[in-house]
Amino acid sequence: MRASIRRLWEHDLAWSLRRSPVTVIAAALTLLCIGGALFAPWIAPQNPFDPASLNLNEAFHRPGDAGYPLGSDDQGRDLFSTILYGARISLGVGLAAVLLALALGVSLGLVSGYVGGRLDAFIMRVADVQLSFPAILIALLIDGLARVSLPSHMGASIAIPVLIFSIGISGWVQYARTVRGLTLVEREKEYVQAARVIGRRPLAIMLAHVLPNVMGSVLVIATIHIATAIITEATLSFLGVGVPPTQPSLGTLIRVGNDFLFSGEWWIALFPGCALVILVLSINLLGDWLRDALNPKLR
Amino acid sequence: MPLLSLRAVSRDFDVSRPLLDRVLDGEPRRMLRAVDSVDLEVNAGETLALVGESGSGKSTVARLIVGLYAPTSGSVTFSGRRMQMIFQDPYASLNPRWRVRDIVAEPMRILQTRKDVAELLQQVGLSPEDAERYPHEFSGGQRQRISIARALAGEPDLLVCDEPTSALDVSVQAQILNLMTELQRRLGLTYVFISHNLAVVSQVADRVGVMYLGRIVEISPAAEIFARPRHPYTRMLLDAVPDLELSGRPRTPVAGEVPNPLSPPSGCVFHPRCPHANDRCRSEKPQIHRNVACHAVEEGRI
Amino acid sequence: MTLTVKDLKVEFPSRRGTLTALDGVSLSIARGEVLGVVGESGAGKSLTGLSIIGLLEPPGRIASGEIWLEGKRIDRLPPEEMRRVRGRRIGVVFQDPLTSLNPLFTIGQQLEETILTHLPLGKSAARERALSLLREVGIPAPEARYDNYPHQFSGGMRQRVVIALAIAAEPVLLIADEPTTALDVSIQAQIIELLKRLAREHGTAVMLITHDMGVIAETSQRVAVMYAGRIVEVGPVREVIKSPLHPYTAGLMGSIPKVGIERKRLVQIDGAMPRLNAIPPGCAFNPRCPKRFARCLEERPTLIGTARAAACWLHAPA
Numbered sequence: 001m002r003a004s005i006r007r008l009w010e011h012d013l014a015w016s017l018r019r020s021p022v023t024v025i026a027a028a029l030t031l032l033c034i035g036g037a038l039f040a041p042w043i044a045p046q047n048p049f050d051p052a053s054l055n056l057n058e059a060f061h062r063p064g065d066a067g068y069p070l071g072s073d074d075q076g077r078d079l080f081s082t083i084l085y086g087a088r089i090s091l092g093v094g095l096a097a098v099l100l101a102l103a104l105g106v107s108l109g110l111v112s113g114y115v116g117g118r119l120d121a122f123i124m125r126v127a128d129v130q131l132s133f134p135a136i137l138i139a140l141l142i143d144g145l146a147r148v149s150l151p152s153h154m155g156a157s158i159a160i161p162v163l164i165f166s167i168g169i170s171g172w173v174q175y176a177r178t179v180r181g182l183t184l185v186e187r188e189k190e191y192v193q194a195a196r197v198i199g200r201r202p203l204a205i206m207l208a209h210v211l212p213n214v215m216g217s218v219l220v221i222a223t224i225h226i227a228t229a230i231i232t233e234a235t236l237s238f239l240g241v242g243v244p245p246t247q248p249s250l251g252t253l254i255r256v257g258n259d260f261l262f263s264g265e266w267w268i269a270l271f272p273g274c275a276l277v278i279l280v281l282s283i284n285l286l287g288d289w290l291r292d293a294l295n296p297k298l299r
Numbered sequence: 300m301p302l303l304s305l306r307a308v309s310r311d312f313d314v315s316r317p318l319l320d321r322v323l324d325g326e327p328r329r330m331l332r333a334v335d336s337v338d339l340e341v342n343a344g345e346t347l348a349l350v351g352e353s354g355s356g357k358s359t360v361a362r363l364i365v366g367l368y369a370p371t372s373g374s375v376t377f378s379g380r381r382m383q384m385i386f387q388d389p390y391a392s393l394n395p396r397w398r399v400r401d402i403v404a405e406p407m408r409i410l411q412t413r414k415d416v417a418e419l420l421q422q423v424g425l426s427p428e429d430a431e432r433y434p435h436e437f438s439g440g441q442r443q444r445i446s447i448a449r450a451l452a453g454e455p456d457l458l459v460c461d462e463p464t465s466a467l468d469v470s471v472q473a474q475i476l477n478l479m480t481e482l483q484r485r486l487g488l489t490y491v492f493i494s495h496n497l498a499v500v501s502q503v504a505d506r507v508g509v510m511y512l513g514r515i516v517e518i519s520p521a522a523e524i525f526a527r528p529r530h531p532y533t534r535m536l537l538d539a540v541p542d543l544e545l546s547g548r549p550r551t552p553v554a555g556e557v558p559n560p561l562s563p564p565s566g567c568v569f570h571p572r573c574p575h576a577n578d579r580c581r582s583e584k585p586q587i588h589r590n591v592a593c594h595a596v597e598e599g600r601i
Numbered sequence: 602m603t604l605t606v607k608d609l610k611v612e613f614p615s616r617r618g619t620l621t622a623l624d625g626v627s628l629s630i631a632r633g634e635v636l637g638v639v640g641e642s643g644a645g646k647s648l649t650g651l652s653i654i655g656l657l658e659p660p661g662r663i664a665s666g667e668i669w670l671e672g673k674r675i676d677r678l679p680p681e682e683m684r685r686v687r688g689r690r691i692g693v694v695f696q697d698p699l700t701s702l703n704p705l706f707t708i709g710q711q712l713e714e715t716i717l718t719h720l721p722l723g724k725s726a727a728r729e730r731a732l733s734l735l736r737e738v739g740i741p742a743p744e745a746r747y748d749n750y751p752h753q754f755s756g757g758m759r760q761r762v763v764i765a766l767a768i769a770a771e772p773v774l775l776i777a778d779e780p781t782t783a784l785d786v787s788i789q790a791q792i793i794e795l796l797k798r799l800a801r802e803h804g805t806a807v808m809l810i811t812h813d814m815g816v817i818a819e820t821s822q823r824v825a826v827m828y829a830g831r832i833v834e835v836g837p838v839r840e841v842i843k844s845p846l847h848p849y850t851a852g853l854m855g856s857i858p859k860v861g862i863e864r865k866r867l868v869q870i871d872g873a874m875p876r877l878n879a880i881p882p883g884c885a886f887n888p889r890c891p892k893r894f895a896r897c898l899e900e901r902p903t904l905i906g907t908a909r910a911a912a913c914w915l916h917a918p919a
Contacts, residue, residue: 015616190386191394194446197365197384198406198453212396352785353756438873439642468641468812468874473856473867480866495786498815502858502867525860539790540860541815545839556755556788 100168105175113183379456
């Protein structure tokens with residue numbers, strides 16, 4: 001056990017990480033955010049999602065008041081707890097959306113690159129069309145369609161899956177394009193041809209041979225995409241079409257706080273805003289480092 | 300009954316520009332004839348070498364034999380059970396994410412053969428512990444050995460080798476060539492050996508086919524070709540090989556370059572570079588006659 | 602002597618320690634002479650060429666040693682001066698003609714640019730010179746091809762253009778790193794002839810770096826054999842090939858297949874060249890040497906001899 005931890009520490013990637021103080025800080029902050037979000041139920045003094053525990057009398061506490069280190073919002077929710085729980089939603093939705101986009105994009109990219117021909121042309125044209133719309137718009141579109149077409153009583157419980165679905169669908173294209181390009185290169189490599197000579201099926205070759213070799217680049221895209229997905233969710237929630245108001249994410253909090261920004265209760269928007277920025281920035285920096293660290297030409 | 304036979308095998312590649320561009324410029328489709336009506340036979344236990352320079356089509360023939368490409372016309376008949384292939388680039392031949400163990404074992408699952416990975420590795424001069432390692436931990440020569448082990452795992456009757464030593468240092472090349480010769484002797488393998496290097500071919504081949512621009516211009520037993528080359532291109536190739544014996548032999552300067560395969564010369568494709576070309580050569584394609592495809596040889600002019 | 606390299610040591614600092622890539626390389630080339638530098642991959646021959654022209658990629662650096670070009674020391678020059686020396690007095694030909702030429706400019710433009718940068722000629726005189734250079738390297742009808750782009754030439758023709766570029770400013774030294782490796786064998790023969798002729802007619806000293814002993818046999822007067830960052834044998838080509846002194850050279854010559862009717866098992870040197878971080882003490886070749894004895898394991902041999910020399914204790918004076 002010790003030996004493998006030591007090996008991990010000595011690994012090229014770990015060494016490259018240690019060399020850049022910015023990346024170390026970014027990694028630490030990311031871990032902090034993830035930790036905070038993960039262990040929210042145990043760390044947070046209050047569960048802001050439980051309507052029963054809310055007390056309107058506790059609204060608008062200033063930061064630093066007893067029991068409210070970051071203050072409280074208009075509903076009486078402790079801001080610190082709400083940020084933790086909100087980060088949970090943000091990270092959860094972000095990760096899930098990225099996984100969806102990744103699964104869809106990588107599969108389509110693999111098939112497109114390996115099979116080629118008309119299938120490839122079709123998939124790429126669909127991608128091109130989608131790219132001509134801003135991702136937010138697509139997410140809004142899907143979200144809106146879902147609201148209209150799904151039974152309304154499902155309301156709150158379906159909101160988050162729909163959100164994940166819409167953000168995921170809006171983001172598959174970059175994976176598909178990158179994976180397609182890499183697949184085109186790997187397809188010509190002799191180890192793929194050797195597998196063909198042996199008689200392996202195209203699907204088996206795509207999954208067993210090509211996929212492991214493209215995952216590195218996919219990982220880089222995914223890391224930066226998490227940040228984008230979180231921002232998209234925050235934007236949608238800010239616009240009021242994201243998570244339901246009973247389960248506020250960081251975006252919702254910013255929207256709520258926006259109304260009070262100039263009337264004196266600045267903390268309701270500021271602290272969630274800072275939390276969001278720190279989260280997204282650290283993930284972005286981590287993604288940048290990962291991209292350079294995994295680039296064989298720069299090593 | 301030969302183990303492998305190719306009859307009038309041709310292969311075309313469509314290198315036309317994209318549809319829209321073509322329509323706008325009024326251009327017809329462009330086809331590249333990489334292999335032109337090749338006839339070949341390989342007998343069990345022998346090594347047939349195919350030699351040629353770039354554009355000769357020898358690598359395409361290799362891929363036609365193993366089925367990576369389908370012939371545009373003609374037929375490939377294989378009377379053995381299995382074929383395997385060894386490739387030129389030792390760095391791209393092995394999946395960098397797989398362990399050697401899995402790389403070598405892959406053919407066994409698909410082809411239902413039963414061999415021991417450790418034994419295969421030892422057969423090619425590696426050690427059983429190497430099974431747990433990854434390709435990047437090995438040198439070029441060792442990677443080629445792993446490729447050979449993988450090929451042997453499929454219990455092939457025929458092994459097609461596409462420039463297996465061209466990317467290796469000369470001393471490593473010697474190791475691999477010795478290994479391949481020994482394996483052939485021990486396991487009764489048949490090789491089709493593709494190379495641009497006549498000296499290497501001289502070392503391994505029983506019979507040699509010389510290719511130029513997709514056609515076989517001469518195909519003979521090795522001893523014949525090196526002692527008495529008849530086709531002008533074969534002579535030119537042999538002449539161009541640097542002389543390590545430093546015999547100071549006079550060398551006829553080589554003329555011209557391989558023409559663009561998209562627009563091959565008329566008649567005999569070699570005529571622009573041939574010192575013996577006449578009108579018949581410029582208009583009529585020579586057929587293989589007594590192992591050589593050359594009008595001048597057939598007419599007794601050279 | 603046009604070029605003299607004395608005891609060149611090139612190091613690569615890395616986080617695992619400092620790697621010595623070239624360990625005391627000494628050689629010299631006279632006017633009009635072709636010196637072949639032969640070795641397998643990792644031997645350090647390309648690195649030697651790069652060090653001479655000052656194109657060593659950091660973190661690699663010249664740790665010690667001297668490089669003299671026509672009586673002037675060039676290894677310590679500031680980058681700007683080295684740049685001028687590089688174009689004007691040293692010409693370079695690399696392996697891949699495709700990447701050696703800028704695809705966006707015609708060959709005429711590239712030739713003129715080089716000529717105008719290094720020679721005091723006007724534009725029309727530069728053009729004249731460019732045309733004569735193209736003729737000299739064997740490009741037929743150079744006027745017609747002057748405005749062609751690199752991709753419009755075949756591989757062999759492109760390499761000729763690269764050679765024309767290299768000799769455009771009339772360098773005294775030409776370094777050719779695997780100039781024929783990417784070319785077909787019939788084209789190889791043509792380029793070899795060209796290099797020999799240029800050396801003869803212009804008095805250019807040529808350093809021909811290659812792994813192909815055959816090419817060296819055809820072009821060079823002298824040859825230096827490199828192994829693991831050192832020169833292990835040097836001497837006139839005929840002598841080194843026919844009667845090698847160093848066991849590595851002997852093994853190398855034996856392992857080269859030759860066109861002939863007799864098929865023998867090739868001489869095989871077991872093992873592989875050591876990696877830079879795993880060079881054994883004493884003679885670097887000793888683990889693979891069939892003739893080693895005690896001294897080889899302890900002491901590193903220096904080049905024993907002058908014009909004909911080998912770094913091997915077998916030939917130590919008694």
